[in-house]
Amino acid sequence: MKALVVAGASLGGMNTVQSARSAGYDGPICLVDPSPVLPHDRPPLTKQVLAGEWELERARQPVADKLAEFDVDLRLGVAAESLDVAGLAVGLDDGSRLDASAVVLATGSRARSLPDATAPGTHTLRTGADCLALRGELDLRPERVVVIGAGFIGAEVAATCRSRGLEVTMLEADEVPLGRVLPGGMGAFMADLHRSGGVDVRLGARPEAILTDDHGHTSGVRLDDGEVVPARVVVVGIGAVPAVDWLAGSALSLRSPAEGGGVATDATLLAAPGVVAVGDVASWPNPLFDGEVMRVEHWENAIDQGAHAGRRVLAELDPKRWDNPGGFSSVPWFWSDQYDSKIQMVGRARPGDEPVVVSGAPGEDRFVVLYRRGGWCTAALGLNRPRDLVRARMAMSESLAWDGVASLF
Numbered sequence: 042m043k044a045l046v047v048a049g050a051s052l053g054g055m056n057t058v059q060s061a062r063s064a065g066y067d068g069p070i071c072l073v074d075p076s077p078v079l080p081h082d083r084p085p086l087t088k089q090v091l092a093g094e095w096e097l098e099r100a101r102q103p104v105a106d107k108l109a110e111f112d113v114d115l116r117l118g119v120a121a122e123s124l125d126v127a128g129l130a131v132g133l134d135d136g137s138r139l140d141a142s143a144v145v146l147a148t149g150s151r152a153r154s155l156p157d158a159t160a161p162g163t164h165t166l167r168t169g170a171d172c173l174a175l176r177g178e179l180d181l182r183p184e185r186v187v188v189i190g191a192g193f194i195g196a197e198v199a200a201t202c203r204s205r206g207l208e209v210t211m212l213e214a215d216e217v218p219l220g221r222v223l224p225g226g227m228g229a230f231m232a233d234l235h236r237s238g239g240v241d242v243r244l245g246a247r248p249e250a251i252l253t254d255d256h257g258h259t260s261g262v263r264l265d266d267g268e269v270v271p272a273r274v275v276v277v278g279i280g281a282v283p284a285v286d287w288l289a290g291s292a293l294s295l296r297s298p299a300e301g302g303g304v305a306t307d308a309t310l311l312a313a314p315g316v317v318a319v320g321d322v323a324s325w326p327n328p329l330f331d332g333e334v335m336r337v338e339h340w341e342n343a344i345d346q347g348a349h350a351g352r353r354v355l356a357e358l359d360p361k362r363w364d365n366p367g368g369f370s371s372v373p374w375f376w377s378d379q380y381d382s383k384i385q386m387v388g389r390a391r392p393g394d395e396p397v398v399v400s401g402a403p404g405e406d407r408f409v410v411l412y413r414r415g416g417w418c419t420a421a422l423g424l425n426r427p428r429d430l431v432r433a434r435m436a437m438s439e440s441l442a443w444d445g446v447a448s449l450f
């Protein structure tokens with residue numbers, strides 16, 4: 042009997058497996074991932090594990106303990122290399138070919154890097170191994186850590202390094218951090234937060250080269266104005282790219298970087314007959330946002346899409362037995378912990394959406410900003426207002442109508 046093949050054993054893939062088993066699928070499942078160990082849950086990697094508060098083992102994926110009960114043929118250390126969409130088969134980099142009953146694409150993202158970010162002492166952070174490598178160098182108490190990029194990964198690394206008592210310089214090329222995620226200049230509070238936390242924040246700072254010493258070890262970063270910021274440890278936190286290279290020759294439709302990247306699916310997460318995409322890699326028209334195409338790199342999205350994708354793929358296997366769950370409607374949601382602050386955002390703002398402060402004020406230690414697009418509330422951003430954000434999220438999952446969400450404040 043052909044297996045349901047899941048490429049990627051992280052949050053999206055594992056939750057898809059859990060969902061398929063919960064729905065009663067008892068056929069074979071093959072789960073492949075190039076990671077030599079079961080991928081870790083990623084949020085603690087910039088927080089508790091990097092801080093040295095948790096051992097890596099504690100950052101197990103929520104579903105990992107149930108894997109044995111799910112009776113999965115787990116193949117670690119092997120990557121999916123090609124996909125035959127018409128024949129439903131996955132080519133692996135060990136030279137084998139898996140004929141599949143259906144295929145789930147859960148290959149997520151990889152860290153974006155810089156061409157010269159190869160010397161010892163320069164890091165990106167995506168996996169448990171990345172985290173331990175960086176943590177090992179932080180344990181040696183370098184005089185300064187330079188973080189390139191003030192996005193969420195870079196900002197969390199900077200905050201964690203400060204909590205370890207290290208000197209940190211954070212370089213951000215734009216004049217305001219997070220301009221794409223928080224339009225209308227709302228990311229300015231992040232720079233303030235980090236300055237209060239003791240980080241040397243440089244906005245409009247463009248790294249030109251990562252420098253090395255005579256031994257080939259990282260020694261600093263040269264900016265485009267010629268200034269050199271010395272550092273034994275450099276962390277490149279300039280975002281992630283969807284891991285779709287292996288699908289380039291397939292018949293699937295891949296979105297260009299300008300379109301947000303990823304695998305194009307329909308509203309139900311179906312990329313082609315028998316092929317479903319989930320998590321960071323999926324680019325789908327979100328029915329709740331009137332079909333706006335989204336690709337969401339958030340923890341909870343991978344879990345929720347996994348729950349949906351498991352049922353969606355079963356409807357491909359046997360539509361008489363399993364109903365098509367329909368469109369995946371969702372209000373994206375993420376959190377970020379930095380210092381003692383909790384930053385949360387629900388929804389998805391686009392450039393041009395108008396930020397409206399509805400509680401507190403940016404610059405204070407608590408506030409809520411809603412984003413308005415015509416008669417819609419497209420997003421809510423909160424600093425240390427978790428209950429308000431839960432309420433906004435609940436309201437938005439019912440309707441994005443501005444009046445309904447704004448009336449909560």
Ligand SMILES: Cc1cc2nc3c(=O)[nH]c(=O)nc-3n(C[C@H](O)[C@H](O)[C@H](O)COP(=O)(O)OP(=O)(O)OC[C@H]3O[C@@H](n4cnc5c(N)ncnc54)[C@H](O)[C@@H]3O)c2cc1C
Pocket residue numbers: 048049050051052053054073074075076080082083084085086087119120121122147148149150151166167168194284287319320321322337338339340341343374375376377378
């Ligand atoms: C350090 C870090 C901290 C984060 N913190 C937060 C947070 O605080 N809040 C939040 O909302 N989100 C956070 N995120 C984002 C969140 O973890 C991701 O959105 C989530 O992991 C996505 O799950 P995924 O399964 O889609 O992809 P991934 O977790 O990227 O997993 C994809 C898996 O596919 C495997 N793979 C890749 N290529 C292939 C191939 N060719 N064949 C087979 N397998 C392949 C990879 O090895 C990997 O295990 C964080 C991410 C990182 C990296």
